[in-house]
Amino acid sequence: MKYSAKREALLLLEDGTLFKGNAIGKIGTSGGEICFNTGMTGYQEVYTDPSYFGQIIVNTNSHIGNYGVLDEETESGQPQISGLVVNSFSAIASRNLSDSSLQEYLEENGIVGISDIDTRRLVRHIRTSGAMNGIISSEISEVEALEAKLKEVPSMAGLELSSQVSTIEPYYLGEELNELKVAVLDIGVKKSILKNLTDRGCYCKVFPAKTTFQEMNEWGANGYFISNGPGDPSVMEYAVDTVREILKADKPLFGICLGHQLLARANEISTYKMHHGHRGLNHPVKNLQTGKGEITSQNHGFSISGEDVEKSQQVFATHINLNDQTIEGIRVKDKKAFSVQYHPESSPGPHDSRYLFDDFVEIMKNS
Known part of the structure; x- marks a missing residue:
């Protein structure tokens, strides 16, 4: 037509x-x-x-x-x-x-x-x-x-969607001889996120959403990346268990968006459905460690509990949203694990936050 x-x-x-x-x-x-x-x-x-x-x-x-x-x-x-x-x-x-x-x-x-x-x-x-x-x-x-x-359309709350968009079979990206190997848990990963990893000399193996840590660990990765993706993090126990195992093994870990929410859940931080979410290329975020502001690209309808983060003995906030004070980044105490709620690869969007990929590479090198 x-x-x-x-x-x-x-x-x-x-x-x-x-x-x-x-x-x-x-x-x-x-x-x-x-x-x-x-x-x-x-x-x-x-x-x-x-x-x-x-x-x-x-x-x-x-x-x-x-x-x-x-x-x-x-x-x-x-x-x-x-x-x-x-x-x-x-x-x-x-x-x-x-x-x-x-x-x-x-x-x-x-x-x-x-x-x-x-x-x-x-x-x-x-x-x-x-x-x-x-x-x-x-x-x-x-x-x-x-x-x-x-009436037949299901509510997004309580909906597990990552396994529907994830790769069916593992695949590789980057140069095989590169020093750093990153195991990517694909729960809805974007191509430009993977490109930001390979551009920094990482050799990536992308695994299906329901892959266990034991299966990924057999590849001998230097670090683990938990991707963005759709759906409600509160019903993704399979992925939360995987993140917990990565933390238990004390491996470098970087999570983005849904990966951020899963890292929070693995540390007993609850999630909730937002009133109308954050979606766009112009969301202001403050880096609490440097004091700098970043204009960020975002796409999420769920968030992690700020009250739980404040009470937590396991994680601390690294970034906050300057519009509504929601938590935009966390780091796990005494672990090599951190995450952000927004999309630092910025495709589309500003490039203010691409330093996070550099931080992940440095953590892997120092490990």
Whole structure:
């Protein structure tokens, strides 16, 4: 189907709020948790980030699709989002380097979307009412039928999704003769995170989500990386057990986003679902060790308990969010383990936090 602004689409939220717009992407029906991303660029990297699996993305930037799609700018093998909501959609691409238009890309990958709605109103609604499930349809026009479909969409709370986006078989990246070997637990890893490791001379072996520490340890890694990913950390006991074993063996460990939450859980720090999460390229974070501020790229709907961190005898906070004071980084006392809630590889986003990869490499070298 060629993009046409004449085909109507509906967006229905679980609180009954209804938006009418025009169809983009595949003609169909799709539901998921609705959330918004504030990035002005990098929509392709956002759509292919496995951390967004099962979610409908609202782009707050008013113009989406204008620079098309470039195959090498993906963070995984395909788009991971459940649906797309934009204000002004460009069905044609003005970038000469682009491999296809965004419309063609969405169609090829089966992504249902809606355009020409008041995204400012929608984002204000999410900020006020909180993240909730929604459903987009360009084929169902009856609201009652859409409501019935929406009830079938599972809540993100209590949902284990990492095993659905993880690699099925282990694979290698980097130069085999490199001095440092990093075992990566893939619970939704982004390509650019792995590139930041290989660019620093690491030889990586990427393992499926449910790999045990014993299996990874047989490879003889110098350090362990726990990736970003989707879903609720409170139901990922298999991964928490793996992190505990890594800590017990006193191995260097670096966690990002979901990996940060799992490191917290392995140290008896609880997690909770946030009101509407942090998603975008402009979140201010303070490094409590250096006193410096960092502008960070973020994508998470769960967080770790600040109260638990404050009471903990095992971990201490290294970074805080300057907007809402949530914990953005921790370090384990007397261990070579640390984590951050945001995405320091910054794809897309600012590069203020890439020093964390250097810190991880230094810890491995000194070990």
